Amino acid sequence: MGIQxxxxxxxxxxxxxxxxxxxxxERQIASAIKLAKATSEEHGFQYICCLxxxxxxxxxxxxxxxxxxxxxxxxxxxxxxxxxxxxxx
Numbered sequence: 001m002g003i004q005x006x007x008x009x010x011x012x013x014x015x016x017x018x019x020x021x022x023x024x025x026e027r028q029i030a031s032a033i034k035l036a037k038a039t040s041e042e043h044g045f046q047y048i049c050c051l052x053x054x055x056x057x058x059x060x061x062x063x064x065x066x067x068x069x070x071x072x073x074x075x076x077x078x079x080x081x082x083x084x085x086x087x088x089x
């Protein structure tokens with residue numbers, strides 16, 4: 001992404017679905033998160049990744065890289081007030 005971030009008309013973000021981390025060791029996930037943070041800061045783009053909470057290796061991340069500080073949207077399987085994504089059925 002570093003090379004792409006320098007090109008004009010680039011959307012300035014990289015998105016990964018949770019499937020990119022399927023069957024990946026938690027140490028590798030932690031390394032990938034650290035690398036994504038460093039690379040995105042160096043080249044000025046936003047890294048967006050969808051992860052299930054049980055796949056986040058919180059025990060392997062430094063305090064300044066706690067993923068919970070960067071969560072912008074959290075989807076749950078138990079809707080609040082019997083609604084799903086804000087819609088009541």
